[in-house]
Amino acid sequence: MSIKKLSSKELIIRGKWILTMSDQGDIKDGAIHISKGKIKNVSLYSDLKQKLPELEIVGDGSGIVIPGLINAHTHFSEALIPGMGSEMTLFEWGREIVTPVSENLNLETAREGTILKVIEMLHSGVTYVNDMFVHSNPNIMASLGVVDGLNHVGIRGCVSYGAEDCTDGVTSMNSLKVDNILEEHQELESSVSENDFLDFRLGIGTLLGQTDRLTKDSIKLCKNNGWKVHTHMLEAREEIVHSVLRWGCRPLQHAQKIG
Numbered sequence: 001m002s003i004k005k006l007s008s009k010e011l012i013i014r015g016k017w018i019l020t021m022s023d024q025g026d027i028k029d030g031a032i033h034i035s036k037g038k039i040k041n042v043s044l045y046s047d048l049k050q051k052l053p054e055l056e057i058v059g060d061g062s063g064i065v066i067p068g069l070i071n072a073h074t075h076f077s078e079a080l081i082p083g084m085g086s087e088m089t090l091f092e093w094g095r096e097i098v099t100p101v102s103e104n105l106n107l108e109t110a111r112e113g114t115i116l117k118v119i120e121m122l123h124s125g126v127t128y129v130n131d132m133f134v135h136s137n138p139n140i141m142a143s144l145g146v147v148d149g150l151n152h153v154g155i156r157g158c159v160s161y162g163a164e165d166c167t168d169g170v171t172s173m174n175s176l177k178v179d180n181i182l183e184e185h186q187e188l189e190s191s192v193s194e195n196d197f198l199d200f201r202l203g204i205g206t207l208l209g210q211t212d213r214l215t216k217d218s219i220k221l222c223k224n225n226g227w228k229v230h231t232h233m234l235e236a237r238e239e240i241v242h243s244v245l246r247w248g249c250r251p252l253q254h255a256q257k258i259g
């Protein structure tokens with residue numbers, strides 16, 4: 001049963017243990033009453049079964065039911081290359097693996113990779129995923145494929161395009177146009193604005209991976225639309241060195257300065 005179908009039904013989920021975040025703590029031989037996608041009651045299975053005898057029951061009472069986990073940061077743009085270059089340093093891996101791949105990502109690889117990874121996530125209890133799709137294919141708005149993939153499975157999530165336009169050979173060899181990047185942010189936002197399951201953030205791959213013009217225009221777009229940002233604030237040694245050389249301060253200090 002898909003998540004969307006499941007969330008539109010009225011049913012009882014039964015477990016040996018129900019782990020809650022409330023004062024009720026962990027409930028042995030418990031159950032959850034769900035109606036129209038909302039939790040209506042969490043109690044002992046015997047109580048709920050007595051009150052609602054006609055409802056469908058999911059689970060045989062032997063499992064552990066936990067609140068959905070949140071994956072706070074992932075890259076579906078790397079969904080089809082797991083484990084590749086695991087012996088490399090971060091910067092080598094970026095240059096040798098991620099960059100060449102990111103130049104060739106398209107709607108299909110974005111969609112299929114998203115579906116594959118979301119299935120893995122669901123198996124480990126993740127029910128909300130915050131993605132930053134990083135690509136530098138100048139010919140296509142590949143990040144829109146993520147929305148297709150998330151919609152196909154029906155998981156909740158947040159999408160962003162982790163844009164970078166510096167042709168420094170680390171993040172990308174392609175020279176992406178600022179206007180095209182801004183347009184992709186807008187298209188991505190439009191594609192989820194009416195979707196109850198999906199949110200949007202404006203992605204900034206890294207500050208160092210962007211030209212100052214792109215960062216400035218991205219901040220303006222966020223302020224005009226009330227958008228929030230999804231970015232990396234790593235402050236690894238290489239990042240600090242490059243940041244001090246370029247702006248005379250660390251990345252976080254620079255982020256504060258530019259708003």
Ligand SMILES: [Zn+2]
Pocket residue numbers: 073074075232
């Ligand atoms: Zn990341």
